[in-house]
Amino acid sequence: MGRIDVSADLVVAELLDMGFDFCKALEALEAVGPVLNDAVEFILNGSCHNSADRKSEHTITCSKSQNFPMGEDANSLCRFKQSHITDHLASTSRGKRHISISSSKPSLKTSHSKPLDEEEPASVHGKNQLKEHVSSQIDSPSHMILKKLDPLLQKNKKFHYQKFPQFSTTDGQNCMLHWEQKAVAAVQKHFGFSSLKDFQKEAIESWLAQKDSIILAATGSGKSLCFQIPALLSGKVVVVISPLISLMHDQCLKLAKHGISACFLGSGQPDITVEQKAMNGVYSIVYVCPETVLRLIEPLKRLAENNGIALFAIDEVHCVSKWGHDFRPDYRRLSVLRENFSAAHIRSLRSDIPLMALTATATLLVREDIRKSLLMSNETKLILTSFFRPNLRFSVRHSRTSCASSYENDFTDLVNFYTSSRVNNKKEKNSFINDGEHNLKSSHISLDVSSDKDDTSESDGDDTSEPDEEGTSESDEADTPESDSYYCGHKHSRESSADEDYVHPWGDQLTVEYLEDELDIPYNVNDLDVCYAEFPEKKPPKKMEFFESTQAPDPHELLRHGPTIIYVPTRKETIKLARYFCNSGVMAAAYHAKLPKPQLRRTHEDFHQNLIEVVVATIAFGMGIDKSNVRRVVHYGWPQSLEAYYQEAGRAGRDGKLSDCILYANFLRIPTLLPSKKDEEQTRQAYKMLSDCFRYGMNTSICRAKILVNYFGEDFDDYGCSMCDICLSGPPQKQNMADEASVFLRTLRAQRAYMGETHFGCVSHSGTIFGGSSKNELLEPNFRDVIDEIRKQNSKYVASDLLWWRGLARILEDMGFIQEAGDMVRVAIKIPQITKLGIEFLSSHVESSLYAFPYADMLLPSVNDKPYSSFSEWGKGWANPEIRRQRLQGSKRRARKSRTRKSKKLKRNCRDVSTVRGRLAKKLSNKKR
Numbered sequence: 001m002g003r004i005d006v007s008a009d010l011v012v013a014e015l016l017d018m019g020f021d022f023c024k025a026l027e028a029l030e031a032v033g034p035v036l037n038d039a040v041e042f043i044l045n046g047s048c049h050n051s052a053d054r055k056s057e058h059t060i061t062c063s064k065s066q067n068f069p070m071g072e073d074a075n076s077l078c079r080f081k082q083s084h085i086t087d088h089l090a091s092t093s094r095g096k097r098h099i100s101i102s103s104s105k106p107s108l109k110t111s112h113s114k115p116l117d118e119e120e121p122a123s124v125h126g127k128n129q130l131k132e133h134v135s136s137q138i139d140s141p142s143h144m145i146l147k148k149l150d151p152l153l154q155k156n157k158k159f160h161y162q163k164f165p166q167f168s169t170t171d172g173q174n175c176m177l178h179w180e181q182k183a184v185a186a187v188q189k190h191f192g193f194s195s196l197k198d199f200q201k202e203a204i205e206s207w208l209a210q211k212d213s214i215i216l217a218a219t220g221s222g223k224s225l226c227f228q229i230p231a232l233l234s235g236k237v238v239v240v241i242s243p244l245i246s247l248m249h250d251q252c253l254k255l256a257k258h259g260i261s262a263c264f265l266g267s268g269q270p271d272i273t274v275e276q277k278a279m280n281g282v283y284s285i286v287y288v289c290p291e292t293v294l295r296l297i298e299p300l301k302r303l304a305e306n307n308g309i310a311l312f313a314i315d316e317v318h319c320v321s322k323w324g325h326d327f328r329p330d331y332r333r334l335s336v337l338r339e340n341f342s343a344a345h346i347r348s349l350r351s352d353i354p355l356m357a358l359t360a361t362a363t364l365l366v367r368e369d370i371r372k373s374l375l376m377s378n379e380t381k382l383i384l385t386s387f388f389r390p391n392l393r394f395s396v397r398h399s400r401t402s403c404a405s406s407y408e409n410d411f412t413d414l415v416n417f418y419t420s421s422r423v424n425n426k427k428e429k430n431s432f433i434n435d436g437e438h439n440l441k442s443s444h445i446s447l448d449v450s451s452d453k454d455d456t457s458e459s460d461g462d463d464t465s466e467p468d469e470e471g472t473s474e475s476d477e478a479d480t481p482e483s484d485s486y487y488c489g490h491k492h493s494r495e496s497s498a499d500e501d502y503v504h505p506w507g508d509q510l511t512v513e514y515l516e517d518e519l520d521i522p523y524n525v526n527d528l529d530v531c532y533a534e535f536p537e538k539k540p541p542k543k544m545e546f547f548e549s550t551q552a553p554d555p556h557e558l559l560r561h562g563p564t565i566i567y568v569p570t571r572k573e574t575i576k577l578a579r580y581f582c583n584s585g586v587m588a589a590a591y592h593a594k595l596p597k598p599q600l601r602r603t604h605e606d607f608h609q610n611l612i613e614v615v616v617a618t619i620a621f622g623m624g625i626d627k628s629n630v631r632r633v634v635h636y637g638w639p640q641s642l643e644a645y646y647q648e649a650g651r652a653g654r655d656g657k658l659s660d661c662i663l664y665a666n667f668l669r670i671p672t673l674l675p676s677k678k679d680e681e682q683t684r685q686a687y688k689m690l691s692d693c694f695r696y697g698m699n700t701s702i703c704r705a706k707i708l709v710n711y712f713g714e715d716f717d718d719y720g721c722s723m724c725d726i727c728l729s730g731p732p733q734k735q736n737m738a739d740e741a742s743v744f745l746r747t748l749r750a751q752r753a754y755m756g757e758t759h760f761g762c763v764s765h766s767g768t769i770f771g772g773s774s775k776n777e778l779l780e781p782n783f784r785d786v787i788d789e790i791r792k793q794n795s796k797y798v799a800s801d802l803l804w805w806r807g808l809a810r811i812l813e814d815m816g817f818i819q820e821a822g823d824m825v826r827v828a829i830k831i832p833q834i835t836k837l838g839i840e841f842l843s844s845h846v847e848s849s850l851y852a853f854p855y856a857d858m859l860l861p862s863v864n865d866k867p868y869s870s871f872s873e874w875g876k877g878w879a880n881p882e883i884r885r886q887r888l889q890g891s892k893r894r895a896r897k898s899r900t901r902k903s904k905k906l907k908r909n910c911r912d913v914s915t916v917r918g919r920l921a922k923k924l925s926n927k928k929r
């Protein structure tokens with residue numbers, strides 16, 4: 001029999017996997033050296049003919065004195081090559097792959113273990129498979145060992161595989177208890193946690209019972225532990241499917257720090273030996289993106305055939321669903337996991353390898369889609385924690401956003417909050433987080449009224465028109481200086497004095513021209529591959545230092561309330577807004593996918609070390625960020641869905657302390673879908689999600705937290721969270737909209753009747769009059785036509801505001817009185833159709849009442865102390881060319897007058913020697929003379 005010369009720990013690992021006692025294994029190695037066959041022979045027969053030679057050739061490296069709380073942990077520590085942080089660092093630079101053969105010996109963790117209930121000898125069950133398997137493989141150390149073992153196994157029928165996991169004994173309860181203790185011990189040892197959360201226990205129980213599970217738990221609740229524990233307990237490999245390289249990379253680094261061997265595979269992995277090692281079972285946890293799983297099916301099957309895979313965990317599983325907010329087509333192909341790794345396909349398996357699907361956000365529709373798409377069993381266990389995060393305080397405010405002038409309105413308090421804490425030794429005057437009054441102002445909803453007059457009048461001009469289906473999110477109205485170059489970075493460096501501009505070492509001075517108004521949409525596993533787990537979070541110290549003191553301020557202290565993340569829709573806006581904060585003395589950084597990678601990493605580092613107060617980012621800054629003290633997440637512009645919103649907002653307050661989640665949205669604009677690769681069906685769903693998000697913002701009467709948790713299918717206490725803007729200020733007065741509703745519906749009915757006479761004249765079975773095709777739609781009156789008609793026909797509404805009618809249409813749509821024509825889904829109704837219910841209302845309506853809470857956009861005019869109707873004076877008649885000509889002439893006249901006034905004022909100033917300008921002008925004129 002040939003000898004295999006492998007390292008001592010490799011042999012010990014193999015012996016442990018075979019079920020031999022740790023001490024026996026060491027004894028054998030001491031006696032015969034690190035030769036597996038001899039060691040096995042020594043243990044079984046008590047001697048080996050070659051023991052003397054072997055012993056002299058090798059030194060045994062595994063220490064006997066290690067004290068492990070769990071048998072399997074002992075195995076893992078001894079067997080596994082722990083990945084070092086430095087192993088992973090190189091992989092951040094995509095495209096700079098270098099081939100390096102790992103210097104460390106490939107210690108082996110081939111776990112061919114069987115569950116405890118399998119009592120057949122190893123040589124019996126699966127021996128044929130082993131043979132087939134071995135012959136089909138390259139001669140990796142583990143397979144060589146298997147080859148060598150075969151005769152031995154035949155010789156020693158009494159040898160048993162070690163049984164793991166131990167879940168199906170007669171005394172199930174005791175068994176569970178046993179496992180819970182082991183799990184807690186493992187978690188304590190590796191992570192320092194003293195207990196498991198209930199949902200984590202449920203997840204482990206489900207895995208122990210070999211069941212598929214879908215785990216829905218809030219962001220930051222600790223989902224990762226659900227799939228990490230099985231790796232610790234079973235000694236087998238857990239394969240984790242994750243959507244982004246950076247996410248995998250970071251998780252590996254974290255696990256390495258906690259003494260758990262993990263690796264990630266795919267394009268970001270610079271070490272080509274890692275993949276083979278992973279497929280040989282060297283690592284406890286193997287992270288792969290869906291694309292890589294599809295490529296590695298065969299090697300994974302071989303690993304599974306040897307009973308080496310404990311679990312497939314699909315993290316961020318909402319990416320599976322077409323109906324989710326982050327759909328990734330490759331996730332859908334993960335049905336291959338069940339197709340290839342079931343008992344029906346792999347004879348050595350007694351049951352299918354369980355699938356564990358994890359996410360923080362999935363609606364009922366998405367959950368079912370996940371289950372079906374992944375071919376999960378009908379008995380899939382749904383493990384659901386409450387979506388409610390009691391420390392998050394939600395609010396919505398109106399803002400024009402995307403407009404430099406609105407920064408001042410919206411962020412002065414935030415700027416003061418950060419900057420005043422540096423110069424003011426007393427309590428913060430402008431505590432952004434604790435000042436409930438500020439958040440609420442006097443209205444039921446925080447409405448920023450100072451700039452609304454222009455906004456509202458503008459709305460009657462253009463804003464209510466439905467934007468293009470594939471338009472960008474919100475138009476960028478800001479006037480950007482043409483060739484303004486600016487620093488994209490933090491204003492104050494760690495070492496620098498307070499007023500010194502901080503420039504990144506890479507010296508990125510980005511110009512506006514350089515940046516297009518692009519969006520960050522991750523499609524691919526390599527997108528957004530910036531890793532940051534090696535930057536540990538630093539705790540801010542207790543003592544305060546101030547700029548006024550002789551010492552430089554301690555930046556940690558400045559962030560004692562924690563940093564703010566501001567999400568904006570476009571890359572350009574990250575720069576604009578970060579610049580605003582930097583110029584205002586706030587330590588801020590921009591973050592979007594097109595910034596240089598080193599700069600992004602630096603931003604992560606500074607963020608995690610509490611050196612940045614505000615990060616202004618696109619969605620590129622997100623998934624996997626595990627920073628506990630984020631105090632505010634601000635969305636500056638409409639999010640695309642409530643799923644996306646809740647996931648992003650959920651990055652606040654992971655430490656359980658009070659945190660703000662504020663949405664600034666332009667109530668005057670109807671949000672539009674970001675351009676993306678979606679089919680027709682997905683686009684419909686995306687519109688539905690956007691519409692739900694729009695309604696969340698427009699809502700004035702229901703607790704924000706309640707809307708959010710209800711959205712994910714959870715019941716919520718009727719009393720609400722008692723923290724959000726709605727709970728604190730209470731709903732507005734209900735309005736009787738009966739007259740307006742009946743006028744609107746009657747006009748709609750009359751117009752439709754006219755159209756019906758001339759074109760169709762039928763009522764569809766669905767109860768909709770003229771269930772319009774898109775062709776018919778062109779002929780049908782749109783919302784604006786209906787309002788024009790109302791203004792024409794009713795003197796009372798001549799000057800009525802289109803914005804208010806838009807809100808009313810939303811209410812009528814909620815009541816089922818109107819609907820969008822042609823089976824279309826839109827954020828706001830464009831081609832309104834009266835329904836049967838609407839007709840019934842009209843016929844039953846005799847001076848009855850229709851009380852409803854006005855939506856937030858309907859309240860905008862009243863906040864400005866003007867009746868809503870007067871806001872549309874300017875907008876009315878704009879469609880008429882003659883009126884338009886007159887008005888444009890008028891505005892030109894006004895502009896001329898204003899210019900003249902300004903130049904006169906300038907001349908006056910120039911003559912006034914008490915002003916700088918005046919003195920300068922005098923100097924110049926003297927020179928000329």
Ligand SMILES: Nc1ncnc2c1ncn2[C@@H]1O[C@H](COP(=O)(O)OP(=O)(O)OP(=O)(O)O)[C@@H](O)[C@H]1O
Nearest residue numbers: 193195196197218219220221222223224225360626
């Ligand atoms: N049993 C536990 N006891 C104490 N802390 C825990 C426990 N489990 C997890 N944590 C901590 O919770 C934090 C969040 O964990 P994790 O990253 O797994 O969350 P997540 O649910 O995956 O979040 P996300 O949805 O953002 O991915 C981590 O810092 C982790 O250390």
Ligand SMILES: [Mg+2]
Nearest residue numbers: 223224315624
């Ligand atoms: Mg997670």
